[in-house]
Structure formats: structure tokens, C-alpha cells
Amino acid sequence: MTPCKVSHCCHDDCCDDDCCKRRRLYRVIFAWILAFIILILLIILIIWLVLRPTKPKFYLQDASVSAFNVSSPDNLLSSTIQVTISTRNPNDRVGIYYDRVDVFASYKYQQITPATSVPPFYQGHNDIDLWSPYLCGVSVPVAPYLVECLSQDQSSGFLLIHVKIDGRIRWKVGSWISGHYHLFVTCPTFLSFQTGKGVDDPPVIKLQQISTCSVDV
Numbered sequence: 293m294t295p296c297k298v299s300h301c302c303h304d305d306c307c308d309d310d311c312c313k314r315r316r317l318y319r320v321i322f323a324w325i326l327a328f329i330i331l332i333l334l335i336i337l338i339i340w341l342v343l344r345p346t347k348p349k350f351y352l353q354d355a356s357v358s359a360f361n362v363s364s365p366d367n368l369l370s371s372t373i374q375v376t377i378s379t380r381n382p383n384d385r386v387g388i389y390y391d392r393v394d395v396f397a398s399y400k401y402q403q404i405t406p407a408t409s410v411p412p413f414y415q416g417h418n419d420i421d422l423w424s425p426y427l428c429g430v431s432v433p434v435a436p437y438l439v440e441c442l443s444q445d446q447s448s449g450f451l452l453i454h455v456k457i458d459g460r461i462r463w464k465v466g467s468w469i470s471g472h473y474h475l476f477v478t479c480p481t482f483l484s485f486q487t488g489k490g491v492d493d494p495p496v497i498k499l500q501q502i503s504t505c506s507v508d509v
Contacts, residue, residue, distance in 0.1 A: 345386040345463045348415070350505035351378045352455060352479040353422075357497035367439050368431040369404055373397055375455050376424045377479065381415045387464035388415045391472065394458045397427045397481075400438060405429035407458070427455070446485055451497070455479040461509070479505035
């Protein structure tokens with residue numbers, strides 16, 4: 293009988309010892325690489341579950357309205373509102389990078405002021421930050437039905453607008469920093485119209501109460 297001489301690896305039986313050894317070595321290397329990847333993913337999952345970040349908390353502390361006028365028949369709204377918003381990071385081990393923060397006001401789902409940008413900042417563990425941006429809209433076109441609604445609200449003495457925040461944040465755990473997440477905050481703002489001190493003085497518009505904002509990340 294002529295001995296088996298094969299120059300390549302057989303699929304079913306190993307006729308070449310060196311070939312079989314190489315195949316076993318490749319399998320071991322592949323198994324170790326796969327196990328290493330699974331281990332890394334498992335560690336990341338455990339860290340995320342343990343340190344899973346909680347959404348930041350937002351509160352509307354104050355709102356000062358120095359101008360709120362509607363011109364007709366052009367249906368243009370001019371307003372100047374200074375809002376004071378506090379934000380708190382409730383996490384013990386997770387910091388937050390606020391890379392972009394835009395604040396604006398809306399009335400019945402229509403934006404009535406351009407967005408005012410808050411400078412980027414980092415919020416540490418359990419830190420509280422306070423913003424007081426001005427929201428100014430000059431001759432902003434509004435729908436005709438909104439003009440009627442505004443007139444009715446002013447006559448009743450109460451007005452509900454929403455201060456909204458649109459931004460981008462990142463989480464920081466130790467030296468690890470996540471990718472960007474979209475931040476959207478809505479703060480209901482209850483305003484009351486009070487008669488001015490003088491006969492010719494415009495009505496004073498004040499915030500009725502501090503409000504808790506809804507947060508989506």
C-alpha cells in the first residue's frame with residue numbers, strides 16, 4: 293500500500309498532522325477572541341446597569357415679562373421674557389456634558405421667540421446650575437387664531453405658555469464619555485395679568501407658580 297500523501301487539508305479527516313495542528317490553533321485563537329469580545333460587552337453591560345444615568349431634573353423658577361404685545365391686523369407678536377431655570381444632576385457617579393442648549397418660548401405649539409443659546413458647560417455629580425436667559429421675539433408672525441386666543445387669555449387675566457429647551461448632552465462615567473443624546477425639556481409657564489399701578493400703566497405679567505418640567509432624553 294502506498295502511504296497517504298496529501299498536500300492540502302482534508303475536510304473530513306486530517307491526513308497531514310501539521311495541517312490539523314494549524315486548524316486546531318486557528319479554532320483556539322478564534323474562540324479566545326470571541327470570548328474576549330463577549331467579556332468586554334458583558335463588562336460594559338454590567339457597568340451600564342449599575343451606573344445607569346438618571347435624566348437631569350429641570351424646574352422653572354421665575355419668569356419676568358417686560359413686553360408682550362400683539363399687533364393687528366398684521367398678526368405680529370413682540371415679547372421679551374426673562375426666565376430662570378434650575379437644573380440638577382441627580383446621579384452620584386455620572387456627570388453630564390451640555391454641548392448645546394437652546395431655550396425658546398411657545399404658545400399653543402407655535403414658537404413665539406427665537407432660540408437663545410446657553411454656553412456649553414459640564415455638570416458634576418448632584419450639581420445644581422441656574423440659567424437666566426432672555427427670550428426676545430420681535431414682530432414674530434403668528435396664526436390669526438392665535439391672536440384671538442391671546443386676546444381671550446389676556447381678557448381672562450391668565451396666560452399659559454411653554455418654555456422649551458432643545459439640546460445635546462453626553463454622559464461621563466469616570467474617564468468614559470458617551471456619544472451624544474438629544475435633550476428636550478418642556479416647562480409649563482402660568483402667567484397672570486395684573487393691573488398696573490397707574491391708569492395708563494401697562495398690566496404687570498407675573499409667574500403664578502414654580503413649575504416642574506418634563507424631560508426627554
